[in-house]
Each structure stands twice: as structure tokens, then as C-alpha cells.
Amino acid sequence: xxxxxxxxxxxxxxxxxxxxxxxxxxxxxxxxxxxxxxxxxxxxxxxxxxxxxxxxxxxxxxxxxxxxxxxxxxxxxxxxxxxxxxxxxxxxxxxxxxxxxxxxxxxxxxxxxxxxxxxxxxxxxxxxxxxxxxxxxxxxxxxxxxxxxxxxxxxxxxxxxxxxxxxxxxxxxxxxxxxxxxxxxxxxxxxxxxxxxxxxxxxxxxxxxxxxxxxxxxxxxxxxxxxxxxxxxxxxxxxxxxxxxxxxxxxxxxxxxxxxxxxxxxxxxxxxxxxxxxxxxxxxxxxxxxxxxxxxxxxxxxxxxxxxxxxxxxxxxxxxxxxxxxxxxxxxxxxxxxxxxxxxxxxxxxxxxxxxxxxxxxxxxxxxxxxxxxxxxxxxxxxxxxxxxxxxxxxxxxxxxxxxxxxxxx
Numbered sequence: 001x002x003x004x005x006x007x008x009x010x011x012x013x014x015x016x017x018x019x020x021x022x023x024x025x026x027x028x029x030x031x032x033x034x035x036x037x038x039x040x041x042x043x044x045x046x047x048x049x050x051x052x053x054x055x056x057x058x059x060x061x062x063x064x065x066x067x068x069x070x071x072x073x074x075x076x077x078x079x080x081x082x083x084x085x086x087x088x089x090x091x092x093x094x095x096x097x098x099x100x101x102x103x104x105x106x107x108x109x110x111x112x113x114x115x116x117x118x119x120x121x122x123x124x125x126x127x128x129x130x131x132x133x134x135x136x137x138x139x140x141x142x143x144x145x146x147x148x149x150x151x152x153x154x155x156x157x158x159x160x161x162x163x164x165x166x167x168x169x170x171x172x173x174x175x176x177x178x179x180x181x182x183x184x185x186x187x188x189x190x191x192x193x194x195x196x197x198x199x200x201x202x203x204x205x206x207x208x209x210x211x212x213x214x215x216x217x218x219x220x221x222x223x224x225x226x227x228x229x230x231x232x233x234x235x236x237x238x239x240x241x242x243x244x245x246x247x248x249x250x251x252x253x254x255x256x257x258x259x260x261x262x263x264x265x266x267x268x269x270x271x272x273x274x275x276x277x278x279x280x281x282x283x284x285x286x287x288x289x290x291x292x293x294x295x296x297x298x299x300x301x302x303x304x305x306x307x308x309x310x311x312x313x314x315x316x317x318x319x320x321x322x323x324x325x326x327x328x329x330x331x332x333x334x335x336x337x338x339x340x341x342x343x344x345x346x347x348x349x350x351x352x353x354x355x356x357x358x359x360x361x362x363x364x365x366x367x368x369x370x371x372x373x374x375x376x377x378x379x380x381x382x383x384x385x386x387x388x389x390x391x392x393x394x395x396x397x398x399x400x401x402x403x404x405x406x407x408x409x410x
Contacts, residue, residue, distance in 0.1 A: 001050050003071040005064050008039055008318060015039045016188050017062045017070065019109065024056040027078060034071070036314075040192030041285075041321050043314030053077040060109065061185075104131035111136055111184065132281055189283045200343040205381040208340045211393045213400050215356050215371045218242055221403055233298035239353075240276070241300040242406075243328055246399035247351060248272045248293035249406055251326060254392045256384050258325050260346040266383060275324035275344060276304055279334075280311040286344055287316055288324040328353065338374045348383050351396070352376040 005015050018036035022028050028048045037044040048054075050073055058070035102124050108131050112119050117136055124131035186194070200206065222237050229237040251258040251272050259268045272293045275286040287307040289300060310316050327344045332355040341352035354374040361370050377393045399406040 001052070001073045001075065002069045003034065003046065003048075003073065005037065005066050005068050005070060006044070006046075007066055008042070008044060012039050012041065012066065012318075014063055014065050014188075015044070017058050017060050017064060018043065019104065020056060020060060022054050024054065026054050028052065028054045028073065038188050038314075040188045042316055042318050048073060050075050063188075102129045102131055108132070108136065134281065187283070189285075193283050196345060197342055200345055204343055204345070206343055206378055207381050207386070207389070208376050208378045209386070209389050209393055210338070210374060210376050211397055213373045213375055213397050214361070215239075215373050215400070218400055218403055219356075219371060229298070233301070235298060235301045235305055237297065238301060238304070240304055240328070240330060241297045242400060242403060243351070243353060243396070244274055244276075244289060244292050244295075244300050245297070246396045246406055247274060247326060247328060249399060250392055250395040252293070253395060254388060256388055257349045257379065257392050259383060260325075260348055261380070261383055262346070269325045271325065273324045273326075275327040275347075276307065277327060277329035277344075278308055278311045280314075285311050285316060285321060286324065286327055287311070287320045288322070326350070332356065332373065338376070340376060341378050343378055343380060349377060349379040349389070349392075351393075352378070 008015070016038040018038045020035045021033045022035075028034065029051045030048055032048045034046050034048055034054070037046065052073040052075040055072045055074065056070075057072070058064050058068070064070055102119075104119065104124065109119070111117075112122075115136065119131065122131055122135055123129070125135050218239065222239070222242075226237045229235075255268050255270075256266075258272065259266050261267070271291060273288050273290050274292040275288045277284055277286050289295070289303050292300065295303075307316065307320070324344070324347060327341075327347055327350040329341045329350060330353040331339050331341075332353050336354050337357065338354055339352055341350045343350055352375065354376075356371045356373045358369050359372045360367050361372065362368075363370070375393065375396065377389055379389045
């Protein structure tokens with residue numbers, strides 16, 4: 001039986017072989033996890049559909065087309081067992097039994113081999129001790145930190161009673177030989193992010209308008225009800241749900257902001273699927289909250305938490321990452337005070353949230369301290385006029401500064 005790269009989505013034409021969980025020639029059983037495929041949007045796990053001997057045709061790190069045969073399973077043959085596959089490889093004499101390696105992300109093994117890193121000495125920071133790319137030291141770093149005892153003694157003995165050696169002259173080296181430089185291939189998702197960001201700048205007439213929001217009322221409302229909310233719904237009440245609801249209501253009055261350009265047509269979308277930009281180990285992903293205007297606050301908070309947890313492990317589905325009409329990006333969680341968010345094509349607008357800061361403002365002729373958040377709306381000027389963009393952002397400001405109006409749907 002052939003193991004082929006499955007059709008993942010209309011826009012995805014290739015994938016990268018991630019980690020193989022079985023070895024070449026190994027006996028596998030039906031439903032065993034074989035490997036993980038990395039695409040520009042999601043990771044896909046492939047399981048064995050039959051039992052038999054596995055023959056691997058595409059190695060980790062290779063880029064393969066959709067429909068390509070990457071392995072076969074011979075149902076008539078009997079392969080090596082997992083234990084035999086391990087013991088059949090040449091072993092160095094050792095008084096200690098071999099240490100089983102912890103789980104790791106697909107790119108880890110390849111990078112570790114390139115940098116000469118012993119994975120048995122790495123402590124993973126991922127779920128269940130899983131080793132992530134960020135856990136790996138830079139090239140040569142591990143080797144420099146582990147000098148053998150005989151070498152250390154030789155250095156000490158050589159140095160006894162002798163004058164200090166003159167400093168060695170720096171050797172001329174080519175830039176490509178500089179060990180301070182690391183070259184790592186882009187992952188599929190990073191390539192796609194780069195492509196889409198460049199397209200957003202080159203193929204849209206992007207402008208950004210700014211405003212600031214007094215967060216006092218929302219903070220008071222959240223603090224007054226957060227314990228009851230958590231007890232009843234099992235999730236904390238955050239600020240993002242207020243902004244999702246505010247955007248959904250504001251979009252109803254601004255159809256152009258929720259629309260997109262398709263060739264020479266404007267496509268108006270009478271539904272409100274709002275994407276939430278989530279940072280993950282693999283890069284930025286934007287899962288979509290469907291029909292956000294119909295959801296309650298607890299539904300929004302539960303959906304956001306679920307997306308954030310599954311984004312790091314690459315378990316988001318393609319359907320969850322496509323089809324949004326508007327996006328919210330919260331740079332404030334990283335401490336950003338002001339930024340210009342880039343559009344998420346083919347969407348025509350994106351809202352950027354930022355960190356809340358206490359500032360001096362004037363209220364009723366007096367200077368007072370209020371918690372203020374800067375917000376930014378980037379939009380495609382080909383479809384959205386400046387006046388409409390400003391009014392849309394002002395509507396969000398009104399909903400957040402007077403949340404009762406939004407909650408009562410006034």
C-alpha cells in the first residue's frame with residue numbers, strides 16, 4: 001500500500017516531511033502514527049491504514065507535492081520490530097543502557113544533527129517534555145561547554161611553570177565559515193507568512209488610522225464580574241471578547257470594512273467571521289471565530305483559549321484558519337504601545353490592540369489619570385474611504401468606553 005501526501009486544501013500544493021515516528025523497514029500496525037507533515041498553514045499527522053513492513057521513500061526535511069508517494073507498507077512482508085530496528089544499528093561500547101529520546105518537533109532532529117547536538121542532554125520545554133527548536137543551543141555552544149577531563153588536565157599541566165603564550169593572531173576567514181552565523185531553512189508556514197506580508201504591502205493601498213480608548217468602564221465591569229464569570233463558565237473574562245463583540249457590531253454598520261475585492265468586483269459579506277492573530281512556536285497564525293456577532297462572551301473566550309492552546313502544538317485545522325472577514329491583532333500582550341498592523345489578504349481591514357497605560361487626560365476640564373489603550377485600524381483604501389475607516393474606529397471606541405450600550409444592543 002502506498003502512503004501518499006493527502007489533499008489538504010485547495011491552496012496548498014506541497015508539504016514538508018516532518019518527523020518520522022517509525023523507522024525504515026520497521027513492522028507497523030494499523031492506526032500506528034507514522035509521521036507528521038508540515039504545510040504552510042497546518043501540521044498533519046498520518047497513521048498507518050494497514051499493518052506490514054514500512055519502506056520510507058521521502059526523508060525528514062524534504063518538500064513533497066500533494067499526491068506524492070512518500071512511503072509504502074508491504075502487507076505480505078514482516079519488517080523489523082521497533083526493538084530490532086534499534087539494536088541492528090552499530091552501537092558504541094557503553095556501560096550505560098541507551099537513553100530513550102523524548103518527543104520532539106519535526107525540525108529538531110535535523111537541526112540537532114547539523115549543529116552536532118546530543119538530544120539526550122536537552123530538556124524540552126514543550127508539553128510532556130517535548131523538545132522545541134527554541135530549546136536547542138546555537139551551533140558549537142554545547143560542545144564548547146563540555147570539555148573532557150583529560151583535555152582539561154593537559155591544559156593545566158602544559159601551563160605549569162611556563163610563560164604565558166602570546167595571543168594568537170586572528171585568522172582570516174570567509175563569512176561562510178564564521179561559526180557565529182547560522183543558516184536555517186524557512187519552514188513552510190514562515191515562507192507563507194513572508195509571502196502574504198509582502199503581498200499585503202505590494203498589492204493593496206494600505207493606510208492606517210489611530211485612536212485611543214479609555215478602558216476604565218470595561219476594566220471596572222471585568223473586575224466586578226470576573227470571579228462569577230470564571231465560576232460559571234470555567235474560563236477567565238478577558239478584554240479580547242469585548243473587542244470581538246465591538247468589532248462585530250461595528251462591522252454591521254460598515255459593510256465596506258467587512259468586504260473584499262475580487263478582480264473588478266467588491267464582495268460584500270453579510271456574516272462576521274473574525275480572525276484572531278495568535279503567536280505560536282511555528283509563527284503567526286490567524287484562526288477564525290465564526291459568526292462572532294451571535295456568540296456570547298463565554299463562547300468567545302472558550303474559543304480563543306482553545307485556539308491558543310492548539311496553535312502551539314500545530315493542531316489547528318485548515319478550516320479554522322481560512323475564510324475570515326476581519327482580523328484583530330493584540331500586540332499589547334507583548335508590550336507594544338503603538339504599531340501599524342499589516343492586512344491579512346484578501347481581507348480589507350485589521351484592528352491592532354496595544355498595551356494599556358495610565359495617562360493624564362482631561363475630563364470635564366480637569367486633568368485625571370485614566371487607563372488608555374492605543375488602537376490602530378489598517379485598511380485598503382481602494383475599497384474603504386478614510387471617513388468610513390475613522391467612523392468605524394470611533395464606533396469601536398464608543399462600544400468599549402460605554403460597554404452597556406453594546407451589551408444592550410442599543
